[in-house]
Amino acid sequence: xxxxxxxxxxxxxxxxxxxxxxxxxxxxxxxxxxxxxxxxxxxxxxxxxxxxxxxxxxxxxxxxxxxxxxxxxxxxxxxxxxxxxxxxxxxxxxxxxxxxxxxxxxxxxxxxxxxxxxxxxxxxxxxxxxxxxxxxxxxxxxxxxxxxxxxxxxxxxxxxxxxxxxxxxxxxxxxxxxxxxxxxxxxxxxxxxxxxxxxxxxxxxxxxxxxxxxxxxxxxxxxxxxxxxxxxxxxxxxxxxxxxxxxxxxxxxxxxxxxxxxxxxxxxxxxxxxxxxxxxxxxxxxxxxxxxxxxxxxxxxxxxxxxxxxxxxxxxxxxxxxxxxxxxxxxxxxxxxxxxxxxxxx
Numbered sequence: 001x002x003x004x005x006x007x008x009x010x011x012x013x014x015x016x017x018x019x020x021x022x023x024x025x026x027x028x029x030x031x032x033x034x035x036x037x038x039x040x041x042x043x044x045x046x047x048x049x050x051x052x053x054x055x056x057x058x059x060x061x062x063x064x065x066x067x068x069x070x071x072x073x074x075x076x077x078x079x080x081x082x083x084x085x086x087x088x089x090x091x092x093x094x095x096x097x098x099x100x101x102x103x104x105x106x107x108x109x110x111x112x113x114x115x116x117x118x119x120x121x122x123x124x125x126x127x128x129x130x131x132x133x134x135x136x137x138x139x140x141x142x143x144x145x146x147x148x149x150x151x152x153x154x155x156x157x158x159x160x161x162x163x164x165x166x167x168x169x170x171x172x173x174x175x176x177x178x179x180x181x182x183x184x185x186x187x188x189x190x191x192x193x194x195x196x197x198x199x200x201x202x203x204x205x206x207x208x209x210x211x212x213x214x215x216x217x218x219x220x221x222x223x224x225x226x227x228x229x230x231x232x233x234x235x236x237x238x239x240x241x242x243x244x245x246x247x248x249x250x251x252x253x254x255x256x257x258x259x260x261x262x263x264x265x266x267x268x269x270x271x272x273x274x275x276x277x278x279x280x281x282x283x284x285x286x287x288x289x290x291x292x293x294x295x296x297x298x299x300x301x302x303x304x305x306x307x308x309x310x311x312x313x314x315x316x317x318x319x320x321x322x323x324x325x326x327x328x329x330x331x332x333x334x335x336x337x338x339x340x341x342x343x344x345x346x
Contacts, residue, residue: 006294007054008252008284012061012264013043015071016256019063021090022127023115024192025154025182027265027320030063034257040070042276044077046254049280051081055252057108061088061264063256072101084108088152091135092128099145111150111178112139116158117165125158139175149175155202156182156192163205170218178238179206180223181334183324185267193325200339203227206236225318229310230336244315248290252280262290265320292329293319303331304338 016037019030038046047058058078065071066089078085085105091112102110112135116122119132126132142149153159153166163179170177181199184190194202202222209220221238228242235242247253247262247270254260258276259268260283272290273283283289292300298312303326305316316322317332325333 006249006284008050009055009250010057010059011050011055011251012059012253013074014062014254014256014264015043015060015065015074016063016068018067019090020067020092020128021064021131023090023113023187024125024127024158025115025156025186025188027183027185027188028063029186033063034255036276037256038254038258038276040074042258043074046275046280047074047078047081047083049275050252051083053281053284055083057084057086059086059088064090064093066093066098072105075105079105087111088113089138090126090131091138092131094138094141096141099141099147102142102147103145107147109148109150109176110142111152112142113152113154114139114166115153117162117169121159121162125156143174150178151175152178152180154180154182155194155198156188157194157198158192160194160198160202163202167209167218167220171213172217174216176219176221178221178223179226181225181321183225183321185265185320185324190325196334196339199227199334200336203230203233203236203336207233210234210236225321225332225334227334227336228314228317231340233336242314244296244313245293245319247293247319248284249293252284262293263320267320267323296330301330302326302328303333304335305331308337310337 016033017030018033022031075085085107086109087107088111114135115125122132123129139149182188184193203226206220206222222236224238226237251263253264254275258274259271260273260275261270296315301311301316305311316330317335321334322329322332
């Protein structure tokens with residue numbers, strides 16, 4: 001049994017914190033392994049527990065997931081438990097053998113990060129010379145193997161102006177494109193955060209791309225951070241109807257050392273239990289787990305969100321964005337409605 005009101009439909013696995021890159025926007029400052037990372041047996045136990053409490057999909061990422069020699073065995077157990085798989089990789093370690101194994105696993109998507117339209121921009125953001133060409137090669141291998149492929153671009157001041165060039169490259173390649181905003185967590189410095197105006201312009205870019213090109217030509221979407229309740233823009237985010245942060249409501253994140261959060265992309269101080277010490281059943285059913293979202297009240301809103309008529313429904317936008325920029329929960333300042341209202345005043 002699990003709490004019927006809440007069911008972890010999706011889980012994110014930080015398979016390892018080890019990474020061969022030093023990306024400037026990495027929210028977990030990946031590079032070296034965490035101390036005492038979970039073994040494959042422990043990961044398999046976690047997968048079985050998640051399946052038992054109603055989870056449907058597992059997103060496997062890192063660090064760089066392919067640095068773990070047992071990534072295939074762990075992923076294989078996910079499939080054996082009847083769950084869907086998505087992989088998020090930096091792309092540099094994908095070769096013919098990797099692609100062969102991925103085909104066996106039949107994931108619903110393999111996502112590769114590309115953060116610039118040229119080697120200079122991408123490699124400087126990712127911290128690894130030559131990574132741009134290696135990522136392009138990885139995408140080519142994935143497409144040749146007929147694997148569903150997604151490209152993720154994390155938008156910051158260094159690459160904001162290169163979105164049109166990236167779009168031109170992606171046209172008619174059968175690759176989905178997800179845009180997300182870099183936020184000041186981990187290694188990312190606040191001075192590289194895009195402005196609210198650039199954030200809104202990125203949303204306009206997504207909207208105009210969806211309007212001017214068919215899904216066959218270029219499927220494009222914004223991540224959860226990409227704005228809500230605009231008076232002018234259509235909904236361009238992954239979820240069709242934004243109902244606030246789903247940490248601990250429909251999502252759960254597992255760190256490579258067993259730390260459990262409602263969402264893997266929240267800061268370290270949101271860890272509320274460890275899968276090495278307690279079962280996920282116990283952690284998920286603990287009344288204190290993610291009480292900030294599960295017991296949300298409109299009185300929890302802060303800053304401008306307190307006065308918003310959508311506050312109770314929106315819950316102050318993306319929690320990770322809110323916490324990283326303002327230091328407070330439920331007050332994401334990168335809000336379409338707020339940006340529009342402030343510009344109308346001016």
